[in-house]
Structure formats: structure tokens, C-alpha cells
Amino acid sequence: MSLLSLIFDALLGLGLLWLAWRAVSSPGLFASVVLFMVFGFVMAITWARLGAPDLALAEAAISAGLTGALLLSACKAALTDTGNDNELPDEPSTVRRRWPAALICTGLGAVLSIVMIQVAANRAAVPPALAEAVTTHPLDNPITVMLLDLRGYDTLLEVTVLLTAFLGVRILLEQTELPRLHAPRATTPLMVDPLLAMATPVLLMTALYLFWTGMEAPGGAFQAGALLGALGVMYTLTGRFEPLDRTPVLLRLGLILGPGMFAIFACLALTWSEWPLAYPAGATGAAAVAIEFTLMISIAVTLTLLFSATPGLHARHMGVRHP
Amino acid sequence: MSGILAFSLTAGLLFALGLYGMLTRTGLIHRLLGANIMAAAVFLFLVVLSTRATEAGADPVPEVMVLTGIVISISLTAFGLVLIRYLRAMTGQATLPRSGREGDGHSGDD
Amino acid sequence: MSTWLAIALILIGCSFFLAGTVGLLRFPDTHSRLHALTKADNLGLGFICAGLAVHDGSLTGTIHLLFVWALAMMAATVSAFLIARWADEEPEH
Numbered sequence: 001m002s003l004l005s006l007i008f009d010a011l012l013g014l015g016l017l018w019l020a021w022r023a024v025s026s027p028g029l030f031a032s033v034v035l036f037m038v039f040g041f042v043m044a045i046t047w048a049r050l051g052a053p054d055l056a057l058a059e060a061a062i063s064a065g066l067t068g069a070l071l072l073s074a075c076k077a078a079l080t081d082t083g084n085d086n087e088l089p090d091e092p093s094t095v096r097r098r099w100p101a102a103l104i105c106t107g108l109g110a111v112l113s114i115v116m117i118q119v120a121a122n123r124a125a126v127p128p129a130l131a132e133a134v135t136t137h138p139l140d141n142p143i144t145v146m147l148l149d150l151r152g153y154d155t156l157l158e159v160t161v162l163l164t165a166f167l168g169v170r171i172l173l174e175q176t177e178l179p180r181l182h183a184p185r186a187t188t189p190l191m192v193d194p195l196l197a198m199a200t201p202v203l204l205m206t207a208l209y210l211f212w213t214g215m216e217a218p219g220g221a222f223q224a225g226a227l228l229g230a231l232g233v234m235y236t237l238t239g240r241f242e243p244l245d246r247t248p249v250l251l252r253l254g255l256i257l258g259p260g261m262f263a264i265f266a267c268l269a270l271t272w273s274e275w276p277l278a279y280p281a282g283a284t285g286a287a288a289v290a291i292e293f294t295l296m297i298s299i300a301v302t303l304t305l306l307f308s309a310t311p312g313l314h315a316r317h318m319g320v321r322h323p
Numbered sequence: 324m325s326g327i328l329a330f331s332l333t334a335g336l337l338f339a340l341g342l343y344g345m346l347t348r349t350g351l352i353h354r355l356l357g358a359n360i361m362a363a364a365v366f367l368f369l370v371v372l373s374t375r376a377t378e379a380g381a382d383p384v385p386e387v388m389v390l391t392g393i394v395i396s397i398s399l400t401a402f403g404l405v406l407i408r409y410l411r412a413m414t415g416q417a418t419l420p421r422s423g424r425e426g427d428g429h430s431g432d433d
Numbered sequence: 434m435s436t437w438l439a440i441a442l443i444l445i446g447c448s449f450f451l452a453g454t455v456g457l458l459r460f461p462d463t464h465s466r467l468h469a470l471t472k473a474d475n476l477g478l479g480f481i482c483a484g485l486a487v488h489d490g491s492l493t494g495t496i497h498l499l500f501v502w503a504l505a506m507m508a509a510t511v512s513a514f515l516i517a518r519w520a521d522e523e524p525e526h
Contacts, residue, residue, distance in 0.1 A: 189514075189518060191511050191515075192511065192515075194511075195507065195508075198507060199507070202504065
């Protein structure tokens with residue numbers, strides 16, 4: 001059995017390496033992007049194999065799914081921005097300085113691999129204080145415990161980075177007029193409506209399930225937020241959400257809700273504790289659920305806006321079809 | 324855990340591959356892919372570190388750092404892609420302009 | 434007994450995936466490739482889900498797996514349709 005799992009791990013590793021190699025070396029942009037998405041999904045299997053289901057969910061939803069959607073719309077942008085309809089423009093010179101780079105990277109890869117194998121071969125135990133803090137915590141999923149409580153400041157800064165990325169995009173959009181990528185079409189293709197009609201409730205339910213189950217099992221605000229973001233992406237792509245030149249107040253609130261509530265909570269914590277971000281005794285669960293919910297909303301809103309590459313979106317009334 | 328050896332080796336080589344992509348490609352989206360692959364290599368190594376302990380259970384700290392890193396990666400990618408479109412709107416191509424010296428000093432998109 | 438049944442079902446599923454992939458690589462144009470992908474892979478996924486459900490043996494697990502199969506088929510249907518329509522608009526593919 002252990003031989004089988006060794007073979008499986010080796011295949012996974014080789015698959016990752018081969019996909020990464022093809023993604024960075026294949027000349028076409030579209031091929032590279034698709035290979036990178038497949039890379040993301042194989043990576044998700046690797047996380048599951050390494051016993052990290054939270055990461056597998058996040059990788060599949062965020063890295064493979066949403067990053068893939070972003071990259072595909074970048075392919076489309078390469079067409080629309082250059083006014084070209086069919087062919088993706090080639091890179092002026094695809095490859096340069098190939099041999100010195102190959103030499104450096106081979107050396108670096110060899111050294112890194114040796115060092116990593118040596119480091120990883122040293123067994124290290126989880127520090128007892130950490131293990132105890134995790135096991136005695138009111139929430140059951142160690143990842144959620146770390147995200148919301150023990151390393152809450154990491155999470156606070158992380159959602160701030162996400163918000164900053166959107167603000168950066170928004171500033172760039174004010175500098176120049178970029179062609180709209182996902183303009184609403186006059187007609188929706190057949191079958192898109194039924195897909196949305198079925199996908200909307202299913203995605204909403206799955207996101208809420210992931211959010212709720214994240215307290216004791218794999219899942220949580222990030223995975224749930226990414227799923228809601230995926231729903232936003234579908235609505236943007238099918239023209240249900242129309243681009244705007246400004247950010248509506250409701251979206252501003254959605255963007256700021258998670259980081260804002262988290263920061264306010266961090267300051268409020270000073271009234272009942274001497275540490276910021278400390279949870280009030282006896283109310284950890286409720287406070288964590290509230291913060292995680294606001295984080296989920298903000299992550300979903302920010303990811304949707306980042307995908308649409310517009311300052312704001314609003315729901316388009318699709319109109320009732322009169323016979 | 325048989326996977327530790329295989330996946331640390333994979334992580335080291337992946338990092339080198341990502342770097343190779345960033346050094347040799349001129350197209351900025353390809354370079355962004357290279358940067359993402361380098362990030363994936365670092366994540367893989369962190370998770371290998373978190374699982375090596377483990378009769379008692381994995382160390383959650385590296386795993387949470389990876390979860391954070393995944394979100395940072397998509398922020399970086401999203402911003403980078405709009406930056407590339409902006410550059411294309413300004414200069415007409417999605418590559419970095421050559422500076423006076425041979426090569427362009429720093430690659431600037433990481 | 435149920436382990437062997439699960440293994441058999443998963444192997445059958447894998448063979449369908451293999452056939453679908455061979456078809457994807459070998460068939461000449463978009464429509465026949467889609468044909469190979471959607472038909473063989475949906476059936477393959479169904480067999481794999483059935484095998485996993487037998488292996489898992491619990492009702493909730495089975496419902497989860499059914500969900501997975503149904504969602505994958507839904508997405509595959511619509512994306513196959515959209516790709517086929519695109520291929521019709523661009524005759525050279």
C-alpha cells in the first residue's frame with residue numbers, strides 16, 4: 001500500500017512539474033493559461049493528498065477557478081485592447097537569455113531541492129502551547145481557529161491586501177480608458193438562462209454551507225467568499241451585472257464591511273482585554289461567526305469587482321419578455 | 324509519510340521552473356504565471372513542513388499562512404493583469420520597454 | 434465485498450475517462466471531440482461517484498456524490514453547448 005501511495009505522490013509531483021514547465025514554456029498565451037488552470041486543479045489534489053482539505057477547497061475555488069477566470073479574461077483583453085478579433089498577438093521575442101537562465105535555475109532547483117529535503121526530513125512537533133490552545137478553543141476547525149483568533153492579525157492584513165488590490169485597479173482605471181471586457185450582449189445564448197437559474201441557488205447554498213461548516217470542518221469565509229465571487233463572475237460574464245464608472249454606495253459598504261468590522265473589533269477588544277483582537281470570554285463563537293460572515297461578504301464583492309475590472313457593477317433588469 | 328520526499332523535491336524544482344519562466348519570457352502575462360508557479364512552490368513546501376510532524380496532527384500555522392498566501396496571490400494576479408492592460412494601452416505592447424542597458428534591470432512585476 | 438465492488442466501479446469509470454481522453458486527442462474536429470468528452474467523461478464520473486458511494490456507504494456521502502455528479506453534468510452540458518456554438522460560428526475550427 002505504501003508503494004502505491006509513493007507511486008501516486010511521484011505521479012502527482014511529476015504532473016505538477018510537467019504542467020508548470022508547459023505553462024511557462026509554451027508559446028501561446030491561451031495554451032499557457034489553460035495549462036496553468038490545470039496546474040491549479042492538480043495542486044488542489046496535492047493538498048488533499050497532504051491532508052489539507054481547507055487548502056484543497058481554497059486552491060480549487062480561488063487559484064484554479066477565479067485566477068483562471070481572471071487569466072482567461074486577460075486573454076480576451078489582449079484581443080479587445082489591440083482591436084484584434086481572432087488571433088492573440090505573439091510576444092515580440094518569446095524567449096531570451098535562455099541558456100544563462102536555464103543554468104541558474106537548474107543550479108537553484110538542485111540546491112533548493114536538497115535543502116528542502118533535508119529540512120523536511122527533520123521531524124518537528126507542534127509546540128505544546130499551540131496544540132493546547134487549538135484543542136481547547138471553542139471552535140473545532142484548527143484552521144478557522146488560527147485564521148480568526150490565534151493569527152487574526154494575519155487575516156486582517158490579508159483582507160486589507162485584497163481591498164488594496166481593488167483600490168489599485170480602480171486608480172488605474174481612472175488614469176486611462178480601457179475597453180470594456182464584459183459588455184452586456186443583446187441576446188443571451190440559449191441554455192445560459194437555465195444554467196444561471198439552477199446555479200444561483202446551488203452556489204448560494206453551497207457557499208453558506210461552507211461558511212457554516214467552516215467552524216468545525218474544512219471550509220470557511222475564504223472558500224465561501226470565493227464561491228460567491230464565482231457567482232458574481234457568472235453574472236458579470238452573462239451581462240446580468242452591468243459595468244459602472246463609479247462605485248455605488250452599497251458596493252463600497254460591501255468592500256469595506258469585512259476589514260472594517262474586523263478592525264473595529266480589534267480596537268473594541270482593548271476594552272475587555274489588554275490585547276487587540278482578543279475574543280470576549282464566553283462569546284468567542286458568536287463573535288467569530290459575525291466577523292467571518294462580514295469577511296465572506298467583502299471577499300465575494302472584492303473578487304467580483306476585481307474580475308470585472310470596473311469600478312462598480314449594478315444589476316441589470318433583464319426585463320420581462322412579453323409575448 | 325512517503326509524500327514528504329517527493330513533494331519537497333517537487334517544490335524545489337517548481338520554484339526553479341517558475342523563476343525560469345519569469346527570466347526568459349518577455350510576455351508579462353507569462354511572467355505573472357511564472358510568479359504564480361513560484362508562489363505555488365513556496366506553498367507546497369510550507370504544507371510539507373506542516374505535515375512532517377504528524378502523529379498528533381498537522382501544524383496549522385503553515386497551512387493558515389498558505390491560505391493567506393493564496394488570497395494574496397490572486398490579489399497580486401488581478402492587479403498585475405490590469406497593470407499589464409494599462410501598459411498595453413500606454414505603449415501598445417504587453418512587454419516591458421527595454422532600457423538603455425542590455426536587459427531591463429529588474430522585472431518589476433513581482 | 435463492497436470494497437471490490439467499489440474498485441470495479443472506479444476502474445470502469447477510469448476506463449471511460451481514458452476513452453474520452455483518447456477521443457479528445459485523436460478526433461479531428463471540435464464537434465467530435467466534444468462528443469468524446471461529454472459522453473464518455475460524464476459516464477466515467479458517474480461510475481467513479483457510484484464506486485465512491487459504495488465505498489463510503491453512508492447516505493449523506495451518497496447524496497454529496499450525487500450532487501457532485503449532477504453539478505458536473507450541468508456545467509459540462511452548458512459549456513459543451515457554448516463551445517459547439519462557437520465552433521459553428523468559426524467554421525475553420
